[in-house]
Amino acid sequence: MAERELRPAVFLDRDGVLNVDHGYVASRDQFQWIEGAIAAVKAVNDAGFLVFIATNQSGIARGLYSVDDMHRLHDSMTKELARFGARIDDIRYCPFHPDGTIAAYARKSDWRKPAPGMILDLIARWPVDREKSVLIGDKDADLAAARAAGIRGLKFEGGNLETFVRREVLGEKGAGAR
Numbered sequence: 001m002a003e004r005e006l007r008p009a010v011f012l013d014r015d016g017v018l019n020v021d022h023g024y025v026a027s028r029d030q031f032q033w034i035e036g037a038i039a040a041v042k043a044v045n046d047a048g049f050l051v052f053i054a055t056n057q058s059g060i061a062r063g064l065y066s067v068d069d070m071h072r073l074h075d076s077m078t079k080e081l082a083r084f085g086a087r088i089d090d091i092r093y094c095p096f097h098p099d100g101t102i103a104a105y106a107r108k109s110d111w112r113k114p115a116p117g118m119i120l121d122l123i124a125r126w127p128v129d130r131e132k133s134v135l136i137g138d139k140d141a142d143l144a145a146a147r148a149a150g151i152r153g154l155k156f157e158g159g160n161l162e163t164f165v166r167r168e169v170l171g172e173k174g175a176g177a178r
């Protein structure tokens, strides 16, 4: 059997990185892409990176929306990305929260960032080269999860995600807004 060739990966937080964080975004009409988000995903696809989403979704535990609602939104996101030739290879979400009102999801979870469970699960299932991989998040909890998983973490504080990715992940000098 051939050895799996390890690939660099980009782990993306969702809310505040791919889409504007309006708080518990659960449907397409509440969903607004961050500027440059689709182009950013395509840029890292084209550069040979695996691309993952790892997203805390405590709104499920809080009863604000269902797992099905979230899957519908993710399907709509991936379809829209595909229209631009961009691809998310896999998605992990954490529906749990200790303060949840939905009994099935009202608990602590080592998948919830700042814990690294989602990232570690993706690394277990995909041929990820940790040293060349990076996580992009907008919160300290994202960066803590990256650190705990042995992945470099980058804080995205707004602006154009494609510009950010080209500069910080792909190392393109003088990558400007387009």
Ligand SMILES: [Mg+2]
Pocket: 013, 014, 015, 016, 017, 021, 137, 138, 139
């Ligand atoms: Mg976020």
